[in-house]
Amino acid sequence: MTCQPPTRKRNAAHRYAALLLSALLLYGCASSSQITATTVLPPAVTAPHPGSALLWLDEEFRSANSRPNAHTSIALGAAQSAAFSQIFTAMLAELTVVAERPEQLAPGQLLIRPRLREVQVAAPSETYLNVYEVWFKYSLQFYDDQLQLLDEWFMPAYGKTPDNFMLARSSAIERATDTALRDVGAKLLIDFHRIPALEQWLYQQREQQP
Numbered sequence: 001m002t003c004q005p006p007t008r009k010r011n012a013a014h015r016y017a018a019l020l021l022s023a024l025l026l027y028g029c030a031s032s033s034q035i036t037a038t039t040v041l042p043p044a045v046t047a048p049h050p051g052s053a054l055l056w057l058d059e060e061f062r063s064a065n066s067r068p069n070a071h072t073s074i075a076l077g078a079a080q081s082a083a084f085s086q087i088f089t090a091m092l093a094e095l096t097v098v099a100e101r102p103e104q105l106a107p108g109q110l111l112i113r114p115r116l117r118e119v120q121v122a123a124p125s126e127t128y129l130n131v132y133e134v135w136f137k138y139s140l141q142f143y144d145d146q147l148q149l150l151d152e153w154f155m156p157a158y159g160k161t162p163d164n165f166m167l168a169r170s171s172a173i174e175r176a177t178d179t180a181l182r183d184v185g186a187k188l189l190i191d192f193h194r195i196p197a198l199e200q201w202l203y204q205q206r207e208q209q210p
Contacts, residue, residue: 032071033170037079039181044090046189051205052094053110054102057081062099066119074119074134074177083181084114087188104147108208110201111143117154121173132172133160134180142197151197157183 064077089095105111118137124130136157142150159179161172193199 032073033173034073034075035170035174035177036075037174037177037181039079039083039178041083041086041182041185044087044185044189046090048093049091049193049202049205050093051108051110051202052106053088053092053096053112054105055085055088055095055097056101056111056113057084057097057099058101058113059099061114061116064116066116068119068121072121072173074121074173076116076119076177079181080114080116080184083185084188087185088112091189091192102147105143105145107145108205109145111147113141113143115139115141121176123169131160131162132169132176133158134173134176136180136184138184142195142201144201150201151195153195155184155187155191157181157187159183 062077062081064080065073065075067073085097102111115138116136117139118135120135122133124132127133138155138157140153140155142153144150157180159176159182161175161179193202
């Protein structure tokens with residue numbers, strides 16, 4: 001009996017591993033994933049800013065179902081609406097959530113309208129990394145009590161899976177989506193008062209306090 005040289009055995013094992021990896025990558029790219037985001041943010045630890053605001057979550061935002069590519073659908077509406085409501089409720093002394101554009105605001109009141117502008121998903125087959133990645137791009141429109149646009153602030157958010165390539169595609173994208181929505185909450189808490197138009201509005205609210 002002729003023994004196969006060790007080098008040839010190793011080469012055959014490497015080829016087999018490469019073929020298996022390629023098959024997994026192609027499967028991950030070709031399979032279809034329908035994800036419903038169910039993220040629940042932890043309670044925000046922050047002191048509320050003075051002032052009254054309306055958070056306008058329109059139908060497009062509340063029912064958002066993004067298709068970043070032909071194989072992926074992410075239902076974000078409920079989860080992102082809950083996240084924005086929770087964060088702004090924690091950050092502002094008085095907040096009312098509305099589904100339609102108000103006809104008028106009370107003196108000194110602020111209108112905040114978040115909008116989902118873009119969603120991107122990257123799979124290991126595209127990046128050659130053992131992670132799935134998700135990017136969101138939001139804009140926040142701020143209106144004064146005359147319903148005049150004060151500012152529009154663009155905010156990216158990013159999430160990825162842990163280094164665990166064997167996660168199912170749908171589970172991996174869902175986990176990355178969860179991380180990205182948590183990134184939204186963190187960025188709002190940190191950067192909200194740094195937006196120039198908002199900083200001026202918050203200053204006016206403090207000055208009006210007795």
